[in-house]
Amino acid sequence: MFCVSKWPLDAYLRVERLPTLWCPGCGIGIVVKALIMAIDSAKLDPDKIVLVSGIGCTGRAPGYLKFDSFHATHGRAIPLATGVKLTNPELKVVVISGDGDLFSIGGNHIIHAARRNIDMLVLCVNNFVYGLTGGQVAPTTPTGAKTKTTPLGNLEQPFNLVSIVATAGATFVARWTVIHVPQLKKSIEKALKRRGFSFIEIVAPCPTHFCRANNISPIEALERLQKVSEIKNGLDPREATLDFGSKIVCGEFVDEEREEYTTLIYSLIKERSGKDVRNVVSA
Ligand code: SF4
Numbered sequence: 001m002f003c004v005s006k007w008p009l010d011a012y013l014r015v016e017r018l019p020t021l022w023c024p025g026c027g028i029g030i031v032v033k034a035l036i037m038a039i040d041s042a043k044l045d046p047d048k049i050v051l052v053s054g055i056g057c058t059g060r061a062p063g064y065l066k067f068d069s070f071h072a073t074h075g076r077a078i079p080l081a082t083g084v085k086l087t088n089p090e091l092k093v094v095v096i097s098g099d100g101d102l103f104s105i106g107g108n109h110i111i112h113a114a115r116r117n118i119d120m121l122v123l124c125v126n127n128f129v130y131g132l133t134g135g136q137v138a139p140t141t142p143t144g145a146k147t148k149t150t151p152l153g154n155l156e157q158p159f160n161l162v163s164i165v166a167t168a169g170a171t172f173v174a175r176w177t178v179i180h181v182p183q184l185k186k187s188i189e190k191a192l193k194r195r196g197f198s199f200i201e202i203v204a205p206c207p208t209h210f211c212r213a214n215n216i217s218p219i220e221a222l223e224r225l226q227k228v229s230e231i232k233n234g235l236d237p238r239e240a241t242l243d244f245g246s247k248i249v250c251g252e253f254v255d256e257e258r259e260e261y262t263t264l265i266y267s268l269i270k271e272r273s274g275k276d277v278r279n280v281v282s283a
Pocket of ligand 1: 021022023025026027028057127131132206207208209
């Protein structure tokens with residue numbers, strides 16, 4: 001029988017749902033732990049936090065966490081999160097999903113959310129494949145890498161996620177890997193305390209599909225992250241290379257202020273109608 005010992009952050013977990021469905025060696029649990037450590041450290045009211053996810057291994061995370069949450073259809077986490085935020089701007093909305101969900105089917109939504117600078121934090125776990133559905137090629141799969149659907153090697157060039165969202169207008173952009181837990185926790189806490197569209201990519205190669213298909217053991221994957229990662233805070237995100245074989249540039253690349261979408265919309269409504277609708281919807 002599975003036994004869960006008492007842990008200081010148990011209050012944030014639906015312990016009755018454990019164990020998770022994540023494979024041994026998967027990095028998603030590390031990201032979830034960093035998220036709840038950051039929420040705890042930021043002293044945010046758990047009742048004011050809403051988690052939203054799409055489909056995929058990462059998309060299962062809100063199911064294990066004790067917050068109000070939505071598990072959206074594939075690729076639609078961002079529109080759902082946008083609806084939550086617009087309806088009740090007092091809420092802190094966190095999207096936690098994978099690279100396939102957010103940048104393939106949901107690719108259109110994320111660039112527009114970044115463009116609007118709507119207040120939400122998006123945590124994107126980049127595992128280089130579609131994990132939950134069996135290891136198919138994703139828009140983040142490195143060129144030449146083998147997957148279930150590219151057994152001879154991927155011919156396409158992967159997206160650079162931090163470059164895309166920064167170009168689209170995100171006002172906080174960072175990248176870490178699953179070996180950068182203190183830095184990741186710090187960036188999440190910073191993003192939770194600010195207002196605007198924040199994006200954090202977390203590189204976490206999928207041991208079961210990506211690593212196995214490319215003859216990399218889970219330990220070798222972590223060793224490689226350690227070997228090839230370098231931190232360059234403030235670097236232009238377009239220059240933030242992500243090459244799992246040779247160089248992964250991590251850091252906080254963008255941190256700037258711009259008018260936030262929800263604030264603009266509620267100010268406009270107040271200006272036109274004379275009513276502070278925000279107090280009505282959040283009551
Ligand atoms: Fe993690 Fe890959 Fe297993 Fe999904 S399939 S839980 S990404 S190791």
